[in-house]
C-alpha cells in the first residue's frame with residue numbers, strides 16, 4: 001500500500017473528486033440552475049456576459065455556467081485545473097490564489113461555489129479576498145460566494161464514508177471531522193483499490209489529506225463581506241443557497257468600489 005503522507009488537498013485526488021461526489025448524488029447542473037435567479041434578470045445575454053469562477057476545481061459547474069456567459073476559471077491547484085481543462089467549458093483557466101487575483105475588472109458575474117473561500121486561513125484573508133473579488137465586477141455585476149459550513153449549522157462530528165466503482169476498481173473516501181477554535185478540520189482518507197478489470201492491476205493507493213476551513217457564524221461572514229466590499233455593494237446572505245449552506249449575494253450597485 002502506497003501511503004506517501006501527502007496531505008495537500010487535491011494534489012493526488014483531483015481525478016477522483018467528481019466520482020465521489022457523483023456517488024453522493026451531487027448535481028452541479030441543478031446547483032447552477034438554483035443560483036441563476038441572481039443574475040437571470042441582469043438584461044444581458046450569454047453572448048455579452050463574462051463569468052469568472054473562483055476555485056473552479058474540476059470544472060463540475062463548467063457545463064452549467066458556460067451556458068450563461070464566456071467562462072474563465074481560477075484555481076490554485078494545477079491538478080484540479082487539469083480536470084477542469086478536460087471539460088472544454090472554459091475560455092480561460094488560470095492558476096492563481098484568490099489572495100492574488102489579477103486586477104482586471106470586467107466580469108458581469110463572479111461565482112465561487114462549495115466553500116472555496118473557507119480554505120483561507122484567517123478572517124483577515126477572507127476580507128482581502130472578498131474585496132479583490134468585488135473589484136473584478138463591472139458596475140451592475142454580481143458576486144456569489146457559497147461559504148463552507150456555517151458555525152451555527154455544524155452538526156456533531158461524525159465519520160462519513162463513500163464508496164463507488166471507479167475504472168474497474170473501487171474508490172473510497174472516509175471523512176473525519178474535528179474542530180479547533182474558528183476552524184473545521186476534515187481529514188479525508190482516500191483509497192483506490194484496483195479491481196480485476198483495471199488496466200494495470202496493482203496495490204491499493206491510499207492518500208490522506210487535511211482540509212482546514214474557516215468556521216464562522218453567518219453573521220460574521222456577512223459582516224466581513226459588507227466591510228470588504230464597501231457601501232457600493234448591496235450584500236445579503238441567502239439562507240439556502242445551492243446546497244442549503246447559504247450563499248453570499250453581493251450586487252455592485254454603482255461600481256463605486258473602494259480601490260484602496
Ligand SMILES: C[S@@+](CC[C@H](N)C(=O)[O-])C[C@H]1O[C@@H](n2cnc3c(N)ncnc32)[C@H](O)[C@@H]1O
Pocket residue numbers: 010054055056057058059060061074075076077080096097098099112113114115116119120
Ligand atoms: C471544495 S473544492 C470546490 C471546487 C468546485 N468549486 C466545486 O464546487 O466542486 C475547493 C477548491 O478551491 C480551491 N482553492 C482552495 N483555496 C484556494 C485559494 N486560496 N485560491 C484558489 N483556489 C483555492 C481548491 O484547489 C479546490 O479546487
